[in-house]
Amino acid sequence: MPLAHTPVTAADAAVHPSTLRQAQGSGRTDCVPAAPAGSRRALLRAGAALGAFGASALWGMPAIAQRAKPLQGTTLNVALFSTAYSKLLRPWIAEFEDSTGARVNFDTPGFPVYNQRTDLELSTKGSAYDVVNVTFIYSSRWINSGWLTPLDDFIANRNLTPADFDINDFLAGARAPETGADGKLYGVPWTAEVTLAAASRFDVLKSAGLAFPDTLDDFSRAVQTAHRKERAAGFVTDNHYGWTFPPFLQAFGGDVFRKAPHDLYPTLDTPEAIAAADYFARLLRDFGPDGAVSYTADQSLQSLKSGRSNLGIQGQIYLSQLADKASSKVASTTAWGAVPRGPAGRFPGSAVHGLGIPVGSKNAQAAWQFIAWATSKQITQRAVAAGYGSPTRRSDMQSPVFAERQRVNGYDIARLSSEAIDLAARQGHMKYRTVAVYPQIDQQINKAIELIVSGQKSAAAAMQQAQIGALAELKRSGIAV
Amino acid sequence: MQLPPALAPALPAGEAGQHYYLPSRTAAPAAAPGWQRQQRRAYGWGLYPALIVLALVTLAPLLTLIVVSLTPLSLTDPAGTFHFRDPLGNYRQLLQDPRFVHSLWVQFQLSSVGVTLQLLTGLGIALLLHGRSPVLGAVRSLFLIPMVLPPIVVALIWKILYTPDISPLHQALEALGWPLRSLIANPDTALWAVVAADTWQWFPFTMLMVLAALQMIPDDPLEAARMDGANRWQLFRFIVFPHIRAVLLVCALFRLIDSFKAFPLLYVLTNGGPGTVTEVTNFYGFIQAFNFSFWGYGSAIALVMLAGVFALSALVSRLGRDGGDDAR
Numbered sequence: 173m174p175l176a177h178t179p180v181t182a183a184d185a186a187v188h189p190s191t192l193r194q195a196q197g198s199g200r201t202d203c204v205p206a207a208p209a210g211s212r213r214a215l216l217r218a219g220a221a222l223g224a225f226g227a228s229a230l231w232g233m234p235a236i237a238q239r240a241k242p243l244q245g246t247t248l249n250v251a252l253f254s255t256a257y258s259k260l261l262r263p264w265i266a267e268f269e270d271s272t273g274a275r276v277n278f279d280t281p282g283f284p285v286y287n288q289r290t291d292l293e294l295s296t297k298g299s300a301y302d303v304v305n306v307t308f309i310y311s312s313r314w315i316n317s318g319w320l321t322p323l324d325d326f327i328a329n330r331n332l333t334p335a336d337f338d339i340n341d342f343l344a345g346a347r348a349p350e351t352g353a354d355g356k357l358y359g360v361p362w363t364a365e366v367t368l369a370a371a372s373r374f375d376v377l378k379s380a381g382l383a384f385p386d387t388l389d390d391f392s393r394a395v396q397t398a399h400r401k402e403r404a405a406g407f408v409t410d411n412h413y414g415w416t417f418p419p420f421l422q423a424f425g426g427d428v429f430r431k432a433p434h435d436l437y438p439t440l441d442t443p444e445a446i447a448a449a450d451y452f453a454r455l456l457r458d459f460g461p462d463g464a465v466s467y468t469a470d471q472s473l474q475s476l477k478s479g480r481s482n483l484g485i486q487g488q489i490y491l492s493q494l495a496d497k498a499s500s501k502v503a504s505t506t507a508w509g510a511v512p513r514g515p516a517g518r519f520p521g522s523a524v525h526g527l528g529i530p531v532g533s534k535n536a537q538a539a540w541q542f543i544a545w546a547t548s549k550q551i552t553q554r555a556v557a558a559g560y561g562s563p564t565r566r567s568d569m570q571s572p573v574f575a576e577r578q579r580v581n582g583y584d585i586a587r588l589s590s591e592a593i594d595l596a597a598r599q600g601h602m603k604y605r606t607v608a609v610y611p612q613i614d615q616q617i618n619k620a621i622e623l624i625v626s627g628q629k630s631a632a633a634a635m636q637q638a639q640i641g642a643l644a645e646l647k648r649s650g651i652a653v
Numbered sequence: 654m655q656l657p658p659a660l661a662p663a664l665p666a667g668e669a670g671q672h673y674y675l676p677s678r679t680a681a682p683a684a685a686p687g688w689q690r691q692q693r694r695a696y697g698w699g700l701y702p703a704l705i706v707l708a709l710v711t712l713a714p715l716l717t718l719i720v721v722s723l724t725p726l727s728l729t730d731p732a733g734t735f736h737f738r739d740p741l742g743n744y745r746q747l748l749q750d751p752r753f754v755h756s757l758w759v760q761f762q763l764s765s766v767g768v769t770l771q772l773l774t775g776l777g778i779a780l781l782l783h784g785r786s787p788v789l790g791a792v793r794s795l796f797l798i799p800m801v802l803p804p805i806v807v808a809l810i811w812k813i814l815y816t817p818d819i820s821p822l823h824q825a826l827e828a829l830g831w832p833l834r835s836l837i838a839n840p841d842t843a844l845w846a847v848v849a850a851d852t853w854q855w856f857p858f859t860m861l862m863v864l865a866a867l868q869m870i871p872d873d874p875l876e877a878a879r880m881d882g883a884n885r886w887q888l889f890r891f892i893v894f895p896h897i898r899a900v901l902l903v904c905a906l907f908r909l910i911d912s913f914k915a916f917p918l919l920y921v922l923t924n925g926g927p928g929t930v931t932e933v934t935n936f937y938g939f940i941q942a943f944n945f946s947f948w949g950y951g952s953a954i955a956l957v958m959l960a961g962v963f964a965l966s967a968l969v970s971r972l973g974r975d976g977g978d979d980a981r
Contacts, residue, residue: 295729295731295946317729317730411924461817462818462834462835463816463834463835463837465838465926465927466815466816466837466922466923466926471816474818611945612945615940618926619929623928626838626839626840628928641752644750645945649729649945649947650725650730650733
C-alpha cells in the first residue's frame with residue numbers, strides 16, 4: 173500500500189475546501205493550510221489537514237491497522253521464494269513496517285531450497301514462519317494435512333480486512349488450488365503462471381512460410397525447420413519436465429494419474445504416455461541445444477533471449493521477458509502462442525502460488541495483515557505498474573497499463589495467459605499436480621525424460637520404469653492403488 | 654602432610670619431603686590409593702558436563718536416526734506412520750530398490766576414482782612445489798584457492814565451464830576445431846565431469862598435507878642416498894614415500910569420508926542426472942527425506958551410509974597401522 177504517496181481526494185474526511193483546492197491545484201500529495209499561521213482557525217485547519225493526511229495515508233488499511241502502530245513489537249517471519257514479485261515487494265515492506273510498527277524478516281531463498289525448508293517446517297507445525305508461500309505442487313499436501321490456517325474468517329472480518337480487498341477479484345482459477353477439501357481458502361494467490369509457447373526467431377519460420385504452430389504436427393515441423401537456422405537450436409525447455417512435459421502428455425491423450433485426485437493409479441506407461449514421451453524427448457534430443465537436458469528455466473530463457481534457441485515451451489513469466497528490449501536480442505522477432513494442441517486437445521500447464529499462514533504461527537492476525545497488504549489492490553497495481561507480469565487480480569489483468577505492456581509485436585500475452593488459466597479451470601486438467609504425492613511422481617517424470625533424451629533408455633522402457641517407480645513411491649506413501 | 658609418591662618426583666628437590674596442606678588428605682603414603690580414587694572421581698565429575706553435552710549433540714541425533722529408520726515415518730502423516738509394526742521394513746525395501754542399489758555403485762565409482770585422483774594430483778603437485786623459493790610459496794598459495802572456496806561457488810564455476818553455450822572451455826576448443834559435446838548431459842561423461850570438478854576442489858588438501866610431511870623429512874638420509882648414487886625415483890620410493898605414507902593414508906581417510914557427503918557439485922551440475930547416472934547414495938537419501946518427506950526411509954539410507962563409512966574408516970585405519978609397522 174503506498175502509504176506516503178496517496179493523493180488527497182474529496183473523499184477524505186474533514187478536509188477544508190481551501191486545503192482541498194490547494195492539493196488539487198498543485199497536484200501534490202501533501203496538504204498546506206491556507207489561513208494565517210497562529211490563528212484559531214489556522215490551528216483547526218492544520219488539525220483537519222493532518223487528520224486528512226493520516227486518513228489518506230492509511231487508505232485501504234483495516235480498522236485495526238489504523239490505530240497508531242498496532243503491531244508495534246511484533247516480528248513477522250515471512251518466507252517466499254526468490255521471484256519477480258518478492259523482489260518488487262522487498263523495498264516496499266518498509267512502508268508496511270512504518271504504518272503498523274511490525275518488523276518483517278523477509279526470507280526469499282531459491283525455489284527448491286524454499287520448498288524443502290518450508291515443507292520441513294510446516295510438517296513440524298512449528299512457529300518459525302508467520303507467512304509462507306503456498307507452493308502449487310505442495311498445496312494439497314500442506315492444506316489437507318492441516319498445516320495451514322484457513323483465511324476465510326480473516327477475510328470476512330472488517331476489522332482486519334479492508335472493504336476494497338475483494339477476494340472475488342482474484343481469478344477463480346487461481347483461488348481453486350489454494351482451496352482445501354473443506355472449501356476454505358488457505359492462500360491468497362499472488363501469481364498464476366501458465367505454460368505458453370514462443371518462437372524467438374519467428375521471422376525464420378515466417379520466411380519458411382510457416383505460421384505460429386497450433387498443433388503438435390505443426391510444432392514438430394516448425395522445430396525441424398528452425399533447427400540450425402541462424403545458429404539457433406530448434407527447441408529448448410526447462411529441465412523440470414514434471415512441469416514442461418504434461419501439456420504434451422495430455423495433448424496425446426495420456427495423463428499422470430488415472431483420474432486425479434480420486435484415482436491416483438499412475439498412467440505413465442500407457443501407449444499415449446509413451447508416444448508423448450517419445451515425441452517430447454525427440455524434440456530435445458534431435459533439435460535441442462547441446463546439453464539441453466541440463467538446462468534450467470533460467471538457462472532456457474537465456475538461450476531464447478540470445479537467439480541461440482528458437483522455439484520454447486515455458487511459463488509466461490519467463491517467456492514474456494523475451495519482449496524486454498534491454499536484455500533480449502529477440503524482442504522484435506518473438507511470437508507467442510498457446511501450447512500445441514494434440515489429438516486430445518490443448519492442455520496448458522498452470523501453477524498458482526499464494527500467501528498463507530502456517531498453523532503454528534504465533535502471530536496469525538498480524539500475518540494476515542501482512543498478506544492483506546501484500547496482495548491488496550494498491551500493492552498489486554503498483555507491482556503491475558512496475559512491470560510485474562503475472563497478476564492474479566482480474567482488475568490488474570484488465571488494467572490498461574498491463575494490457576498495453578502485454579501486447580508485443582501484435583501478440584497479446586495477457587490474453588493468452590488468462591485464456592490458459594480459464595481453460596485449466598474449466599477442464600480441471602491440472603488436478604494431477606496438486607495431489608500430495610505429486611512431488612514423487614514429478615521426480616519420476618524428470619528422470620524418465622532425462623533417460624530418453626540422453627539415450628539411456630527407449631521411451632517405452634523409461635516410462636515403464638517411471639511407472640514402477642511411481643507405484644513404489646505411492647506404496648511408500650501408504651496410498652492403496 | 655607429605656605428597657603422594659606419584660607427585661613427589663615432579664617437585665623441585667628439597668620440596669618433596671616437606672609437608673603440604675592438601676584438603677582431601679589426612680594421612681600420607683598409606684592413604685594414597687584412596688586419594689587417587691578421589692582424584693579420579695573428581696576428574697570424572699568434571700568430565701560429566703562435557704559428556705552430557707556430547708551425548709546430547711552426537712548420540713541423541715544418532716539414536717533418533719536409528720529409531721526413525723525402524724518406522725515408515727512420513728511427514729505427510731507423522732502420527733499415522735510413526736510405528737514399529739515392521740521395524741526392518743525400510744531395510745528390506747532398500748534391498749529391493751534398484752535406484753538405491755545403483756546409487757551405491759555410483760558412490761563407489763565417485764569415491765574411489767575421485768579420491769585416487771585427488772591423492773595422485775595432490776602428491777604430484779606437492780612434490781613439484783616442495784622447495785624454499787618465494788615463487789614456489791606464492792604458487793602453493795594459489796593452489797590452495799579451490800579448497801577455500803565455498804562448495805556452491807565451485808559448483809557454479811564448473812557449471813559455467815560445462816555449459817557449452819557460455820563455457821570458455823567449450824568455446825576455446827571449438828575455435829581450435831575440436832568441438833566438445835556437453836559433458837554433464839552425456840551419461841558416459843557426466844560422472845567423470847563431476848569427479849574432475851571434485852578433484853580440482855580437493856587435491857589442495859592432499860597437497861597441503863604432503864607438503865607439511867615433506868618438510869619433516871630429515872636431510873641426512875636423502876644426502877646419504879644421493880652420495881650412494883640413488884636416482885630421483887629411488888629417493889622417492891625408498892626414502893620420501895615411507896615418510897609420507899601415513900599422511901597419504903590420513904588424506905585418503907578424510908577424503909573418502911568426505912566423498913560420501915558430496916552434494917553441492919551434484920546438486921548444481923547434474924541434479925543426479927542425466928537419469929540417475931550421478932545419483933550417489935546421500936543424494937538419493939536427500940531426495941527421499943526432503944523432497945518426498947519419507948523420513949523413515951531416508952533415515953535407513955543414512956544409517957546404511959554411516960555403516961559403510963565406519964567400515965571404510967576402520968579398513969583405512971588398519972591399512973594405516975599396517976603401513977606404519979611396515980615403515981618401522
